[in-house]
Amino acid sequence: MTMGTALIYDEEMTKYKLLWVDPACKIEVPERLIVSYEALVKSGLADRCVSIPVREATDAEILLAHSEEYLEAVKKTPFMHLEDLMTFTRKYGDVYFHPNIYHCAKLAVGATLQLVDNVMTRKVRNGMALVRPPGHHSQSSAANGFCVFNNVAIAAQYAKKHHGVKRVLIVDWDVHHGQGVQYCFEDDPSVLYFSWHRYEHQSFWPNLRESDFDSVGSGKGAGFNVNVPWNQVGMTNSDYLAVFFHILLPVAYEFSPDLVFICAGFDSAIGDPEGHMCATPDIFAHLTHLLMNLADGKVCAVLEGGYNLTSLAQSVCQTVQTLLGDPAPHPAELGGPCESALESIHSARSIHKKYWSCLQHAAAPFPEEPSTRHCRLAQQGGSQGLQGNVGEDAQKEEEEEEEEKEKEEEEIVWPEPLQRVAPSLHTTLLLPDIVECTDGCARFSPADGPDPLAIARLRKNFLKESEDEATVTLLYNLTALVGQMEKNEIRNGLALVPDVSMAATLLTSASLSKRVLLVWMGEGLVPAQIIEDEKTLVVHINSMAPHEAQSKYYVPIPLKKGCGDTAGFMQAVLGLLLPLGYQYEPSLVLLVRPQGCQVKEDLWQQLTCLLQGLALGHTLVLVQENEMAPVGVTASSLLGNAAPSLGPLDAPGSEDVESFERLRLRLQTDWPLLQTTAPEKRRSKMDG
Numbered sequence: 001m002t003m004g005t006a007l008i009y010d011e012e013m014t015k016y017k018l019l020w021v022d023p024a025c026k027i028e029v030p031e032r033l034i035v036s037y038e039a040l041v042k043s044g045l046a047d048r049c050v051s052i053p054v055r056e057a058t059d060a061e062i063l064l065a066h067s068e069e070y071l072e073a074v075k076k077t078p079f080m081h082l083e084d085l086m087t088f089t090r091k092y093g094d095v096y097f098h099p100n101i102y103h104c105a106k107l108a109v110g111a112t113l114q115l116v117d118n119v120m121t122r123k124v125r126n127g128m129a130l131v132r133p134p135g136h137h138s139q140s141s142a143a144n145g146f147c148v149f150n151n152v153a154i155a156a157q158y159a160k161k162h163h164g165v166k167r168v169l170i171v172d173w174d175v176h177h178g179q180g181v182q183y184c185f186e187d188d189p190s191v192l193y194f195s196w197h198r199y200e201h202q203s204f205w206p207n208l209r210e211s212d213f214d215s216v217g218s219g220k221g222a223g224f225n226v227n228v229p230w231n232q233v234g235m236t237n238s239d240y241l242a243v244f245f246h247i248l249l250p251v252a253y254e255f256s257p258d259l260v261f262i263c264a265g266f267d268s269a270i271g272d273p274e275g276h277m278c279a280t281p282d283i284f285a286h287l288t289h290l291l292m293n294l295a296d297g298k299v300c301a302v303l304e305g306g307y308n309l310t311s312l313a314q315s316v317c318q319t320v321q322t323l324l325g326d327p328a329p330h331p332a333e334l335g336g337p338c339e340s341a342l343e344s345i346h347s348a349r350s351i352h353k354k355y356w357s358c359l360q361h362a363a364a365p366f367p368e369e370p371s372t373r374h375c376r377l378a379q380q381g382g383s384q385g386l387q388g389n390v391g392e393d394a395q396k397e398e399e400e401e402e403e404e405k406e407k408e409e410e411e412i413v414w415p416e417p418l419q420r421v422a423p424s425l426h427t428t429l430l431l432p433d434i435v436e437c438t439d440g441c442a443r444f445s446p447a448d449g450p451d452p453l454a455i456a457r458l459r460k461n462f463l464k465e466s467e468d469e470a471t472v473t474l475l476y477n478l479t480a481l482v483g484q485m486e487k488n489e490i491r492n493g494l495a496l497v498p499d500v501s502m503a504a505t506l507l508t509s510a511s512l513s514k515r516v517l518l519v520w521m522g523e524g525l526v527p528a529q530i531i532e533d534e535k536t537l538v539v540h541i542n543s544m545a546p547h548e549a550q551s552k553y554y555v556p557i558p559l560k561k562g563c564g565d566t567a568g569f570m571q572a573v574l575g576l577l578l579p580l581g582y583q584y585e586p587s588l589v590l591l592v593r594p595q596g597c598q599v600k601e602d603l604w605q606q607l608t609c610l611l612q613g614l615a616l617g618h619t620l621v622l623v624q625e626n627e628m629a630p631v632g633v634t635a636s637s638l639l640g641n642a643a644p645s646l647g648p649l650d651a652p653g654s655e656d657v658e659s660f661e662r663l664r665l666r667l668q669t670d671w672p673l674l675q676t677t678a679p680e681k682r683r684s685k686m687d688g
């Protein structure tokens with residue numbers, strides 16, 4: 001298996017720029033690409049990727065998403081002089097042409113197609129194309145928003161046509177609505193388009209009614225267009241994660257794509273002059289990670305926007321480093337989503353509940369008539385047309401205003417993302433001698449050999465006199481393994497133990513780890529000695545007989561049909577376990593598989609893979625010794641191989657979902673990332 005990460009870039013795409021004054025377009029500069037690529041080189045990430053050359057897209061390829069008239073018109077631009085370029089540009093919104101942009105636009109599409117070819121033929125697992133011009137605003141017959149050809153839309157059509165891809169997911173995390181992509185696939189159920197975007201009740205560019213949450217697609221494509229409009233600026237890491245946990249991921253898993261595109265615009269990051277959002281660059285590591293177990297790991301990230309050069313370069317690095325498989329530090333300040341984000345989440349969930357079984361139990365839409373919320377159209381000066389026909393005074397004034405704005409933006413600072421060091425030991429296995437070690441893993445042995453003092457302490461504090469030498473050694477080794485994880489010398493591990501209860505009790509009792517997220521699988525009881533408190537959050541999946549504790553650190557998740565209920569299981573993992581885990585911020589994840597645990601292999605792999613977004617990837621899997629079957633697949637997941645696709649999901653058992661929702665109600669005050677809806681909105685005019 002040669003499963004690397006592709007990086008597709010060519011300096012040629014830096015060779016066009018704005019040739020006249022246009023405040024709306026001046027942020028789209030060649031440096032965007034230069035700094036992004038340089039940051040990848042400087043950090044050593046570029047070297048770790050498989051570098052793949054760009055090519056020009058053919059006419060036939062461009063015509064997959066554009067009209068012949070439009071292509072023919074753009075073809076003439078390399079021969080135009082300034083005046084004609086300006087005139088041509090004026091036909092479209094917030095875009096500019098340059099004699100070399102047609103060439104670059106063909107390379108941008110070609111780069112994206114190269115990425116698709118290499119991912120689909122498994123030459124690489126995933127990859128990123130660093131391109132200019134961006135694509136998601138361009139339409140069948142129109143350039144728009146710095147975009148000439150719709151790179152991702154063309155690539156999605158191409159993947160269907162040339163690689164037999166049946167279902168494509170496009171995740172557009174750029175801060176603008178990729179209306180061009182929406183239009184292209186509006187009635188197409190084979191392409192699921194998800195976009196969040198700054199909207200502010202239609203007052204933000206491109207000011208389209210159809211960017212709101214109630215544009216769900218049409219005809220056969222109804223339900224396959226998911227818009228999450230942001231009605232305020234300043235959205236944070238929590239807001240982004242909440243949308244992933246409660247809208248995008250459940251829908252994406254139910255859809256089960258064969259290929260995932262990311263319209264990877266980074267104007268949704270802090271410091272961006274367009275977005276005015278507050279999510280930090282490291283959030284893109286987690287957003288990327290959360291998508292990497294869809295479609296067997298086939299993820300193609302394609303650059304769209306991003307106009308703060310510092311934020312952009314950092315965000316690009318975070319994305320690529322995650323595609324490469326490095327662990328990500330915990331995102332800062334996960335306080336929970338804001339009220340406005342919760343309203344958006346609520347609206348999107350309720351309008352989509354009739355299309356997606358995973359949202360069936362979403363609350364009803366807000367009572368107000370949605371149409372009353374679209375009347376505030378912006379006074380967006382200077383965003384249409386060119387500066388040329390504006391009087392000189394007005395132009396000066398605008399420039400001064402712009403300068404002022406820029407000064408304000410300069411003051412936005414945020415800490416540089418932490419270095420992400422991958423421990424030298426990735427996956428260690430603690431296995432009885434007779435069990436063979438999986439390729440790519442190392443058998444664990446304590447760094448400095450067994451420490452007699454520590455062993456004596458272990459005997460005295462934890463064990464009954466009766467325990468045999470082998471048990472003592474094993475338990476000692478487990479503590480040593482966890483110790484090395486805490487020091488970041490080892491990333492993760494798997495231990496086959498004769499008594500998972502004893503091992504889990506030891507590892508949560510000793511003050512080894514600061515905070516343990518204990519995920520207990522199956523119907524058996526969590527050992528009574530394990531105390532749920534701020535040092536141990538217990539999530540028991542498929543607890544049919546939970547104990548009474550109402551602690552915020554004890555979360556019993558029932559599954560009536562057992563762990564064989566794929567849809568119910570994923571609903572619990574995406575909507576409860578992950579938000580809890582992200583908010584809890586563990587330093588270690590203990591995933592316990594006791595005897596007789598019925599969980600299906602592919603679900604177990606999804607769970608193992610997804611949990612590695614937590615605790616810097618420090619996961620220790622404890623498997624009851626006679627359950628030997630899952631060692632190989634667990635090790636593979638721990639090594640960072642993508643979990644296999646689950647296929648389209650059915651509806652989760654409705655009794656289970658009802659108990660999930662009761663659980664959410666009980667826990668969401670303590671764990672705000674669990675919220676899926678805004679606190680009761682104040683009564684409107686009706687009561688005077």
Ligand code: X5A
Binds near residue numbers: 135
């Ligand atoms: C790709 C992208 C933004 C256009 C903004 C125009 N375009 N006001 O981010």
Ligand code: ZN
Binds near residue numbers: 265306
């Ligand atoms: Zn954008």
